[in-house]
Amino acid sequence: MSDFSEELIKSTTEDDQGERCELSGTGMHFPWLQKHIETVATGGKKEKDFAQTTSACLSFIQEALLKHQWQQAAEYMHSYLQVLEDSDSCKRQAAPEIIWKLGSEILYYHPKSNVEAFNAFADRMKNIGVMNYLKISLQHALYLLHHGMLEDANRNLSQAETWRYGEKSSSQEVLINLIQAYKGLLQYYAWSKKKMELSQLDKDDYAYNTASQNMLDHSWKTSVNLGALIQIPGVWDPFVKSYVEMLEFYGDQDGAREVLTNYAYDEKFPSNPNAHIYLYNFLKREKAPREKLISVLKILYQIVPSHKLMLEFHRLLRKSEKEEHHKLGLEVLFAVLDFAGCTKNITAWKYLAKYLRQTLMGSHLAWVQEEWSSRKNWWPGFHFSYFWAKSDWKEDKALACEKALVAGVLSGKGCRYFRYISKQDHQVFRKKIKRMKKLVKKYSIINPGL
């Protein structure tokens, strides 16, 4: 840790480089600019031999990595380490980061490397320079976690957690929070393991009390660790999920609700569908009123209308007493089927066929027409084409029947999809097709008078 001052001046040199790259006036940077300049051989200081060899070595390593020649990359890496003694402070400074990035990659994929080698490398790299300690510690811990070495990972994170250098910058703070959160996650893993054990124990057992006591301790520590991070805007699904689970276990329903509400509705956070799903699932567990559930799913519907929870949403709306909810229920079904990924969702088609009939029976033709008007110029081509009729009938006859019913109701008996399916003769589906024809005749919105 001898190069503090150098690292502090890093920002200025970076700006300098930035200025150099930017020249076309558009502000865009071109990584290939240097190549063009070199062909012109403009004046200026020549690179020293040392710099030339190290940069050549770096490109060899990158090439070897992209060709999956791990052995060769490792050999080059051995030589590249000399860059740490570069007399150019700027380069010397950026070196640990590059070495870590490439070195860890080699060690991760090298057929002969093992966890010990990786550990040794990571421990060495952490202490070269001061700026990378936290980042490398975190990645090291993730590596261990990935390999199932939870205890080692925990030890690593604990060490990193207490590490401080200089004034706490905001990026450092975020990193420390992340490290603490991962530590909390590890504690959660331990806790859920204990919970499993506990569930297997008898409540009157002596061991039960100590175990539950243990769990309480864990919980407290974990909440401290996880609580800080999830205040920062970001995507914290695993942390939130485990935190809420623990809070719920200890009966802190209000705390859990607060965490989830904050996670879902805080505007500083990205619009994460999972936040709403977690909240919905929590409310469902809590047996919240239907009205409340609908309001949560309504927001999810606006973010991700194709989500599979939308069918559940539709069921909720259908059961609701309010008429506007009934209308929304139709809208939700149409919206789900708009998406390319849902075209073969037989449940959705079934729901739509059923609900269309129900709606039309309830003389809400206007609702159907409203939904259909924005889709009538592309749904026939998208869903009800001859191609799909043929392929659906071949692959999934039940689906084809549901779709044909919807097609017939929405675009009349002349619809090619309906015509194709209704002409099919199949002993299992004969009855169904007959019923379908009848229903279409009765409810088709194209000729409501007949």
Add this chain to the structure above:
Amino acid sequence: MDFPGSLRPTVFMTGPLGLSDVPDMSFMCSWRDALTLPESLPQNSENGVPHVAKGLLWEPETPGPLPLLPPGPDPWHPGLTAQDLLFRGGHPFQKQPRVVLDVTEQLSRFLWDHGDIAFAPLGKLMLENFKLEGGRSRSKKKTVVSVKRLLQDLDGHQPWGCPWAYLSYRQRRFSILGGPILGKSVANLLGDLLHEELVMRWEQLLLDDAFTGGALAWVPGKTPRVGQLVYPAGSTLDKLYFQEVSLTPGGNPQVLRDPGHIQLRGPVRQVVTRTVQGESLLAVRSDYHCALWKVSRQGRPAPLQVLQVEKGATGISLSPHLPGELAVCSRSGAICLWTPQDGLRRVYKDPDTLVFRDPSPWRWADFTAHPRVLTVGDRTGVKIVDTQGPPGCGLLLFRGGAEASCQKGERVLLTQYLGEGSPESLHSTLHLICTQFSLYLVDERLPLVPMLKWNHGLPSAPLLARLLPPPGPGCPRPLLLGGQDGQLQLLHITEEASTPRLAGPPQSLPSRNDSLSAFPVLEPKSQWRLQERLKAPTIGLAAAIPPSTSTPILSLFQLSAAGDVFHQCLRLQADPGPDSCAPTVSWSPQATACCSQWLKALLEVPPAPPVWAAPTFSHRRLLGCVEQREVEGKVPEGLRAAMAEGRLLQQRDLGSLPTAEPPPAPEPGPDDELSKRLEAAWEGQAAAWWERRQGRSSGPRQQPKRHKRRTQLSSTFSSLSGRLELSDATSPPPSPDPEARPRPPGTPPSQELAQEHWARGVPLERQQTLRDYMAKLPLREDALEDASAPPSQTSSIRATRSRQRTLQDNTAKPPLQRDTPEGASAPPSQTSSIWATRSRQRTLQDNTAKPPLQRDTPEGAFVPSSQTSSIQATPSRQQTPVLSGSQRIRKKPRMGF
């Protein structure tokens, strides 16, 4: 369409690009993507360390791609390079080399090469006569120049670079008088425009986004093994070719039949193909037009629609959901959706960029999982726009900023929807976004937060990307990424718990440059041409995975800007053993044979002619001169033909004359020092040789030096005053005998007499006597007068007289220097500056005793020079190497403009 139950933890920051406070997550490595968090149950993680296919590798069958089709018949030129645009001077005080556009060189080149364009209009504007303010002492004749005459003199050619070029005295005077004015106005007018143009060219060199998306498409045919390659070719890329290709089980493609083609009216920039509901559609983008074809099962294209884009189209994409739908982007910032039912409809219009201000007019549009929702992209971000909603509103899908931890100066270069419209595809909500540094995968259901980010590190702009179907059940999908300079990378995208991940480390594939070793070694010029051709930018990428029984095979096609289609076959090597590293492949005899055949065809294509070359001398007059004389034989004829066309005289123009003689043996001449020295050095006697040489050459070596120095001095003085030279009268080298002088190759012998018009009229037997006499002459004016003014001389007495006066200045070379006035003012005048002329004028004035002569002398002295042709100047320059040579060194040939 499952949404991942638990997303990867990410910090979310809002802010501009390169925000330093964000903990840089791109610092994370590619292996980070392979990491997974053990799910809530610990035992789950213990027994199930997630299995990652570590060594997923596509192994190339040859070290580089091979040409699939013979090269086109049109020549190809690589275009501008940085060397053409940038200033090459040094900046000794700057640490880093700086890029400076070289406007001055371009401007001066323009003025030299296209002087007629640069100056003629100005001259015409100034009408017939114009007056330039001169000194009061000068009379009207000196300050008034007739432009008409001047233009006649110029004859449409700029005498540049050629010392024999013809330059009239009128031109020179004009250049002196008008130089400051004309030079400035032309430079001012042109400078700005030129700078603008150069900036544009330089930006285009750094990033040419015309071919974004790629102009090569693979249209699948009736069977999975047969398909069509659709690509543009020809020197202007305006012919759209349809080449049927069949893929053998071994992976090697076979070209079936000759390609069909469609002639278009503009260069093809992008070719897109999609197969929707069994219909194959083909969309083509040109600069100002877009077109849509439907390709029948037999492979016949039937035109459906042509759209005109007035401001220029930047991108076109076909809908994966509805057959025939396409989105077109224009430079004006408008996005239009074309559907077979509704026709063309503008769905979005915003001349400004999405996130921050960026001058690039590049726009891009693609489809999403919802058939009525489009993505709209520019350099700063990507937005999701509902075409049925109110215009202008939408949600940002990707933002060039801290949200995706973008670097400073990072810009979007390509966006692509990775879904295919079929519900089976797992990636139906994923979008690929490429910048010059990184690759992002963004899910449209979770905008702004990339699901995956990877630093591709390509050394050129990644403008091409193709997501391929999985090569086998359970295999990750290959994603091809192509840089403009031909670099290719292949990533494996897999989906674990509905989250896209990189499966294994990315891989680089051989580029066309790697194929150089397959070609036979050539002579440097052809080798250079081949290299240039292989280095041509990649403008198209297509791939097909034919159904295979054993190992999956990937057939990769590349299109270069020169119109070449190259092919490479790759074999998947799943999970190689721990010790196996990538095996080295070598060229097969078939591959090298294929390359040599292709090369042979390439070398038969004539090289691209230069765009424009400045004529180095005015040959029209010369032509007339040559035609006057009755010369026979093939040599002069060939010369005349070459001159008439203004091209280089070549061996074949001269016929088989030289070939009749045996080629001269490489016999070392008497003065071939180098070979002797090498010989000596080889025998280890270099020192002895040196000694020998020192001893031998010390005497004669110093002599020419002194002689040179002296003659330099003498010529310097000669222009200053005449009298001084008299003392030096005996020093010049004996002038070569006119008879023994080597004749210039193309000069008809009859011209020789014309060169020595001083001798005309003098009886032949007397000429030699005269020469001898003059060589030893103790100079006296009257004697010279006799000799130099033969009675039959065509020029006036006055002129002759003035010439003798001048001779006094140049008595350094008494006998032959007689025609110095012409020699010094006409041909070397090319080189000689106006100073010499002026000083001579002055000298003449000083020396002339009689006042009435004074006014006319300058004119008189120069008139003959305008009569003598430039050929005449040739020998005279040879005769007087000292004078003109030394002047040429000091003064650059300039017209003074």
